[in-house]
Amino acid sequence: MRIEPIADYCGPLPTKFGVPRQSGLAAGLPGEIVFRPEFRSADAVRGLEGFDRIWLIWEFSQNPSDGPFQATVRPPRLGGNASLGVFATRSPFRPNRLGLSCVKLERIDLSDPRGPVLHVLGADLMDGTPVYDIKPYVPYADAFPDARGGFTDTSAWEPLEVVFEPAAQEILAAQPDPAALRAQLEEVLAQDPRPRFHHDPERIYGMPFGPFDIRFQVRGKVLSVVEIVPD
Numbered sequence: 001m002r003i004e005p006i007a008d009y010c011g012p013l014p015t016k017f018g019v020p021r022q023s024g025l026a027a028g029l030p031g032e033i034v035f036r037p038e039f040r041s042a043d044a045v046r047g048l049e050g051f052d053r054i055w056l057i058w059e060f061s062q063n064p065s066d067g068p069f070q071a072t073v074r075p076p077r078l079g080g081n082a083s084l085g086v087f088a089t090r091s092p093f094r095p096n097r098l099g100l101s102c103v104k105l106e107r108i109d110l111s112d113p114r115g116p117v118l119h120v121l122g123a124d125l126m127d128g129t130p131v132y133d134i135k136p137y138v139p140y141a142d143a144f145p146d147a148r149g150g151f152t153d154t155s156a157w158e159p160l161e162v163v164f165e166p167a168a169q170e171i172l173a174a175q176p177d178p179a180a181l182r183a184q185l186e187e188v189l190a191q192d193p194r195p196r197f198h199h200d201p202e203r204i205y206g207m208p209f210g211p212f213d214i215r216f217q218v219r220g221k222v223l224s225v226v227e228i229v230p231d
Helices: 166-173 178-189
Strands: 007-010 030-035 053-059 098-109 117-121 130-136 161-164 205-209 212-219 222-230
Touching: 161 166, 161 178, 166 178, 166 222, 178 205, 178 212, 178 222
Parallel strands: 161 222
Antiparallel strands: 007 030, 007 130, 030 117, 053 098, 053 130, 098 117, 205 212, 212 222
16 A cells, blocks of 8 residues: 655644654644645535544654564653553554544634645644544544553653743743743643653753744753743
8 A cells, every 4th residue: 555645734843852742632732734735625624624623644754764673662651661562552663653643623724825724732743744644533433431541541640840930931921922832831841851761850951842942951840941042
């Protein structure tokens, strides 16, 4: 089978650093699904406005496409210390590099010259990710709230507390919608974007987010945004 992208994801995270590890963890993170020219048809999304959520099938496009098959991976949820079978995880390092995400469909813009454009929330994709298919989320068939969740049932994840230092607050206050930007940053940063083996409380990390470089450090369970630097 040969498959080709039908669309691309546009969002505020241009690199893998900071991208939520699962869809929905940063529920307010905005993004757009922009169809490639040959698929820009309003007829192709007719009826999709009746669904609150959609499935995206996409590609881990920044992962190497060659190399030997790796049967086991180390999930971040387990601290990177335990190995599990790749097919028992949602690791991005997979034989076919395909990702699956459920996102909230906020609205469909039929007037956009790139249109139709799907405005979504809560995606775990980086900017520029190729999208291969879109399907509606159907609650009666897709939701199984009583299903077992494997290692995720026993490995609780606690988000970090996010605080903004005065210098960062000053930049936030000067933005057109500071409350929305702050909420988006809090959701993303609370998931702790650092690699699991990084625990230096003095280190300052940088994370691209839209037109900004977000600089932060983590001490214990508190993440402090020390600076927001316009790109």
